[in-house]
Amino acid sequence: MPIKKDIIWRVGAIYIMVLLIAILVVVRVVVLQLFEGDKWRSKAQTISQRDVVVHANRGDICADDGRLLASSLPYYQIRMDFRASGLSDAVFRANVDSLALKLSRFFKDKSAREYRNKLWNAKYHTKSNRYVLINRRRINYNELKQIKKFPLFRMGKNKGGLICEQENKRVQPHIDLATRTIGYLLEGEGKRHVGKVGIEGAFESELKGIDGISLMQKMSGRWLPVNMVDPKDGNDLITTIDVNFQDVAESALHQQLIKYNADHGSAILMEVKTGAIKAIANLGFDSETKTYREIYNYAIGEATEPGSTFKLASVMALLEDGYVGPMDSIDTGNGIYSYYKEKMRDSHYGGFGKITVQEAFEKSSNVGISKLVYEHYKNKPRSFINRLYDFRLNETLGLDIRGEGIPEIKYPDDPTWSGVSLPWMSIGYSVKQTPLQTLTFYNAIANNGKMMKPRFVKELQYHGDVIQRFDTEVLKSKICSSETLKLVKNMLEGVVLRGTARNLRNTSYKIAGKTGTAQIADNNKGYAHKVYQASFVGYFPADDPMYSCIVVINRPNKTKGFYGNQVAGPVFKTIADKVYAMTYSMHPVKDRKDQSEPKVPLSLNGNKKDLDEVFDALNFVVVNKEIPSRWVMTSRKDSIIEYKYRRVKKYLVPNVKGMGIQDALYILENAGLKVTVRGIGAVNSQSIRPGAYFKKGDRITIGLS
Known part of the structure; x- marks a missing residue:
């Protein structure tokens, strides 16, 4: 009996225990279904499903004619899945030697034996x-096509184990052309590369596109796409850069x-009417490679003391306030003048003596310009600074590209004044x-006073269709x-014709501009150690400006030269000459000669009395014959000749275009000019613009054709 009770007690205990477990299981099932169902269903889904980001293709950056400046190209890393379903021992052993040989010949970094062992x-x-990973080197698409033909790899991913990991790499086909302005990518969140510098950074949101999402489902041990939101590629940027002009600027x-x-x-070429940047070159010496390359965007980011190119603003202030005229005089003495204990010096040894305001500017006299400004503004310096502010010289340009240097023009209440x-x-x-700030100021002069914001991008495109155009902006x-x-236009032309930039003159077109030679601070050593910056800024053709340009060269070897006309000027001239040669719209268009026989002969401009005698003898009808002018211009229409005034004013260069050599020489030499003649025929060009001020004894060259 005790044994029977013991058995019954044990069976009962087991029964109760099983019952309790069953109750717990039921309770747990109810909890899972009603209270924790969403949680565990979500967790199960994450194990069997996942979202994969599909990156959008980054847009291209192109030159103004569509040529690529920056583009994303696919590169691949080669891996091998040794657990691929079709990669049996027999297949692997039969092909491993051939594959190792092919890899050795392709990558050329290891022997075939080394690859076989790996x-x-x-x-x-x-x-x-x-x-x-088979090799760390990334290969391009054409190389990938070769590798896909190798033993084993030609069998595909599942049978041969070939895994190709794609990574888009940003490349600039023209290598160093405007590379700092175009910009580059840096690693951002999630190891995604984003634009941070230059145009790449300024237009990151337009270039990057919109990523897509692919829903992957795990089926039979493999991840397969079941749904997908397609990515939207980035927009393409069409810049204002002209590749040919850019190449010329960088080379020069x-x-x-x-x-x-x-x-x-640095060197910058700007389109006068629009502010479009056609070329921007920045080169610095790399001490490691011992070569010049784009290290920093000096044109945009480096704010320094400009030196004599700033004299244009000073002269403009004096003219605007009515304090001086071009023919007013200033005594520069022996070229040395003291302001308190500081001595101002002219670069010309012995000074220029007594000269006009125009000559002080053309010859870049430090003493002359500073004395004029000091004389008229010493008791009201705020008026001078306010005038500079009116020229917008104290403001940034508001560029889309980051990193613009801050201009500095201190006010008289500054502690350092x-x-x-x-x-x-x-x-x-x-x-x-x-x-770039200096160039924008000079470009405004060329553009008849309208200051344009520098522009780097002209339109956005999506797969060839224009979706946005960037208009010009007036500052x-x-x-x-x-x-x-x-x-001041006349003065800027005078700098090239008679002043410090005479070496830039040419017979094809006119250049207007200003040289600059500044002694700059040598890091922490100050001005004790003489370090220079040479520059030239101007525009061309001076008669009808199409392009403005600035060249700044920092720290030239002073034993070889450091003046602006000598160091920076030739770069400007090379750029201008080649741009002029490549831009047919700048070349004067010659009218086609009328093939029909004219009813009256072509007459040169000249002395009215002489022309009257000829036309009376030939019995030609002359309109405006009674005008009281000693010199006249002539025009013809059908059988009629018309006289027009040709005024000759004292101290202004006469207009002798269209005259014969005899009359031209008579007028110019009687005016006090020394004349050089080139060619034969009628006068078709003169080296000094008609109406410009001149000094007795100045030399003028007239071209005949």
Whole structure:
């Protein structure tokens, strides 16, 4: 009996225990279904499903004619899945030697035996033998097509184990052409590369596109796509850069940097009417490679003391306020003048003596310009600074590209202001400007006073269709009066015709501009160690400007040269000459000659009395015959000849175009000019613009054809 009770008790205990377990299981099932169902269903889904980001293709950056400046190209890393379903021992052993030989010949970094050992060990002696990296080198698409023909790999992913990991790489086909302005990509969140510099950074949102998402389902041990939101490719950017002009600018700058052992330099070419940047070159000396390359965007980011190119603003202030005229005089003495304890010097030894305001500008007299500014503004320096602010020289340009240098023009209440601030600022010291800011100011002069915002991108395209055009933007509609513009244009032409940039003159077209030679601070050593910056900024053709350009070369070897006309000027001239040669719209169009026989002969402009005698003898009808002018211009229509005034004013260069050599020489020499004649026929060009001020004894060249 005790045994029976013991058995019953044990069976009962087991029964109760099983019952309790069953109750717990039921309760747990209810909890899972009603309360934790969503949680566990979600977890199960994450194990069997996952979202994979499908990256959009980044848009291209193109030159103004559509040529690629930056594009994303696919590159691949080769891996091998040694657990691929079709990669049996028999198949592997039959092909491993051939594959090793092919890999050795393709990558040329290891012998065939080394590759065979690597493949064999990965197959049989490595615990984790899935997706083994074959070679670290990334290959392009054409190379990938070759590799896909190798033994084993030609069998495909599942049978041969070939795994191709694609990675898009940003490349610039023209290598170093405007590379800092185009920009580059840096690693961002999730190891995704994003634009941070230059145009790549400024237009990151337009270039990057919109990523897609692929829903992957695990089926039979394999991940397969079941749904997908397609990515949207990035837009293409069409820039204002002209590849041909860019190549010219970089080549000319590079040669001059080498010639003068300079530290770095920049050159910018801008379209006058639109502000479009057609070329922008930045080259610095790389001490590691001992070559010049694009290290930094000096044109946009480096604000330095501009030196004499700033004198244009000083003269414009004087003219705008009515303090001086071009023919007013200033005594520069022996070229040395003291402001308190500081001495101002002219680069011309012995000074220029007493000269006109125009000559002071053309010859870049530090003493002349500073004395004029100091004399008229010393008791009201705020008026001078306010005028510079009116020219918008104290403001940034608001570029889309990051990193613009900050201009500096201090106000008289600045703690660092002193008695010598005004004269030194007047010649481009104690102020700071970037090359692009200086060029924008000069471009406004060429553009009849309208200051344009520099523009790097002209339109956005999506798969060839234009989706947005970027209009020109005006920063200031008029920076000064029309009268001041007329006077300073004449002065800028005079710099090339008679002043510090005479070496830039040519017979094909006119250049207007200003040289600059500034002694800059040598890092922490200050000005004690003489370091220079040479520059030239201007526009061409001066008669009808199409392009403006600036060249700045920093720290040339002073034993070889450091003046602006000598170091920077030739780069400007090379760029201008080649741009002129490549731009047919700048060449004067010659009218086609009328094939029909004219009813009256072609007459040259000249002395009215002589022309009257000829036309009376030939019995021709002359309109305006009674005009009271000693010199006349003639025009013909059918059988009629018409006279027009040809005024000759004192101290202004006469217009002798269309005259014969006898009359032209008579007028010019009686006016006080020394004349050089080139060619035969009628006068078709003169080296000094009609109406310009001149000094008795100046030389003028007239061209005949």
